[in-house]
Amino acid sequence: MMTRNRHAFHKMLQMLAVVVGLGVAIAPASQAAERKKAATKVQPAKSASASKSAVRKAEPKARAVAASKSSRSMVASKSGSRMVASKRGAVAKVAYAPPPRPSYGQIAGLHGAQDPLDLKSSVALVVDQETHEVLFSKNDHAVLPIASLTKLMTGLLVSEARLPMEEMITITQDDVDTEKGSRSRLTVGTTLTRGEMLHLALMSSENRAAHALGRTYPGGMSTFVGLMNAKARMLGMADTRYVEPTGLSSSNQSSARDLALLVDTAYRDSRLRELSTSPSYTVDVGARTLQYNNTNRLVHSSAWDIGLQKTGYISEAGQCLVMQAKVAGRKLIMVFLDSAGKFSRIGDAERVRRWVESAPAASPLGKPVALRHEGQAPLQVSAAASVGSLGGLGMADLMSKGH
DSSP: OHHHHHHHHHHHHHHHHHHHHHHHHHHHHHHHHHHHHHHHHHHHHHHHHHHHHHHHHHHHHHHHHHHHHHHTTOOOOTTSOEEEEOTTSOEEEEOOOOOOOOOHHHHTTGGGOOOTTOOSEEEEEEEETTTOOEEEEESTTOOEEOGGGHHHHHHHHHHHTTOOTTSEEEOOGGGSOOSSOOOOSSOTTOEEEHHHHHHHHHHSOOHHHHHHHHHTSTTHHHHHHHHHHHHHHHTTOTTOBOSSSSSOSTTOEEOHHHHHHHHHHHHTOHHHHHHHTOSEEEEEETTEEEEEEOSOGGGGOTTOOEEEEEEEEETTTEEEEEEEEEETTEEEEEEEEEESSTTHHHHHHHHHHHHHHHOTTOOOSSOEEEOSOTTSOOOEEEOOOOBTOOTTOOHHHHOSSOO
């Protein structure tokens, strides 16, 4: 009996141990479950907070992208600056560029004159160099700024003076453009021969080179400018006035008829013919070699036989071009002033060439009469009335106020 009771007691102890063991095991599991349940309650709050933080971080980027996209359609801001967006969406602020100033010809209304060839130049003159016949004329008496066509007179004086072309000339601060602020690759201190300076001035319209030629002329700049005007009077260029040798000043003015006289005279100088029509030229400046190209692209064209040429541009003068060229077997002098558009002077020359080639027996517009051309055999042009002619009036007569 006692043995049986002891056996039952041991069983009870075993069962109690099992129950206690299960309780110990269940407690951590239930605690873990409770912690997990609590964590699930907190997690949404944390996720919402993180989501709001991510949104706050993304907002500036989104605004930047939106601003970049909207800037593409923006033309100008209130301050007058333009916003320009690149392909990558980057925004760059650039200064607002004011519209170019009108030329003297535009102010005077010369572009209102129409002509059969629909030229973009407000002033034009085409003369047969040998027969002295005017083939085409438009406002040929109007006196306008001539820009770098000035350099043709500069080159003529330097060449005729027979100065040593191998003499070295150094660019100084005096040669830097203070009139228009134009740039030049001939830095102060650059030294080239007079011949090289003359080549660059006539071929690529190098302003510092032209100024240096006048500055180093015997007697200095004032003497040189005086000789430019004296030469113009000798040639009968009564509508012409020079104040400096580059053409940067709008006070350098002339008419198409006067410039035809200058081209005819300059063409007789073989040096000017060669240098002005040279397609390109290189000069050595210290350790650098500088390549220059002709400002008149027609010298590269096989369709043209150009004997002499010069281009010019300042805003007051518009695009200008003078040439001596052989077209359809005829030696022609062409003058185009105040052309509107970067390539319009070239287009006008092409129109004239095609017109002459299509009518090789072009008739003169009137009896030839001598222009003012003292000191040598006169170049003559016909007395035919020009389209929209202003009768040789200067700009002082055309406008009540200066430009």
